[in-house]
Amino acid sequence: MSLITSQKIHINKASSSRINDVDFNNLTFGSVFTDHMFECDFIDGNWQNPTIKPYGPISISPAAKVFHYGQAVFEGMKAYKDDHGKVFLFRPKENLKRINKSSVRMAIPEFPKDVFFEAMHKILELDKDWIKSGLGNSLYIRPFVMATQVGVSASPSNAYKFMILLSPAQAYYTGEVRVVIAQQYSRAADGGVGFAKAAGNYGAQFYPTNLAREKGFQQVIWTDSNEHKYLEEAGTMNVFFRINNTLITAPTNDRILDGITRKSVIAIAEKNNITTEVRKITVSELVNAAKDGSLKEIFGAGTAAVISPVSAFSYEETLYELPKQEPSFASEFKKELMEIQHNLTEDPFNWRYKVL
Structure with a gap:
């Protein structure tokens, strides 16, 4: 309307x-x-x-x-x-x-x-x-x-x-995105302004992201500031993980931005009967899933790129390559979101807002 x-x-x-x-x-x-x-x-x-x-x-x-x-x-x-x-x-x-x-x-x-x-x-x-x-x-x-x-x-x-x-x-096409999991630097802290789109949040990310790029990675997956144990965001985007056929993303809190694309992905996944869990996920759970082959996808979700798939991640100097998925959750979510945005399909969620 x-x-x-x-x-x-x-x-x-x-x-x-x-x-x-x-x-x-x-x-x-x-x-x-x-x-x-x-x-x-x-x-x-x-x-x-x-x-x-x-x-x-x-x-x-x-x-x-x-x-x-x-x-x-x-x-x-x-x-x-x-x-x-x-x-x-x-x-x-x-x-x-x-x-x-x-x-x-x-x-x-x-x-x-x-x-x-x-x-x-x-x-x-x-x-x-x-x-x-x-x-x-x-x-x-x-x-x-x-x-x-x-x-x-x-x-x-x-x-x-x-x-x-x-x-x-x-x-917007990012190509193959490789990420490193943060072990020293943090995006935000408890009680801080991580949930806000405050300009300083982004300025503080540039230095650790530059360090990652020097090692051949495009982005950082941020972890919690207390223990660097829990996975939180990817670069400037919310992040999703697919383990087997379950979609997992961290709950929002005062460290994590309540992304509009994030909420939209969750709604589309639930509409398509994809098992979705909004819960804390640890670095060790992700590494174990990569080792046993149950980790199928990682992707970021945000306004600029809509969905940005991750091809590999590094943790403790070990690189974990992700398998190619055809079709992937990332590609299906991106297609459905963009078709709604461009008025190419029905909008069952009433997300489109007509201006002219």
């Missing part, structure tokens, strides 16, 4: 479009942006001046608190265009719910639902030509919030800027 509000958003249209300068057949993910962006400022206790304006630089003080105390959260979502030119979002209410949950944890004021959806409708209508039809093509949407109060005192900001950027994306 669609949600239209009467929230007044000022629109300053770009004088001309840059779309003809873009090679849509050779896009680098997240590096090309559309003609417009949305911004809204939190001042004097209220969100004010919602505006859609031409995409471009913004002016911000070097003393803005975002740079000094890290008050920043974001979301990742996509818009899709079907073969008839209709535009859809995928479970956007979940994205709004999560960015507000992240904001609360970072002492940032929540963003109003009516303004969020009105902004989505209007900016997607303005930049709809940037959304290309075809399975796998999409428009990546990046809402984010940052602290803008000027000052370096260690306290929450009293001013914030909420923005939405749009970036065209192609079908």
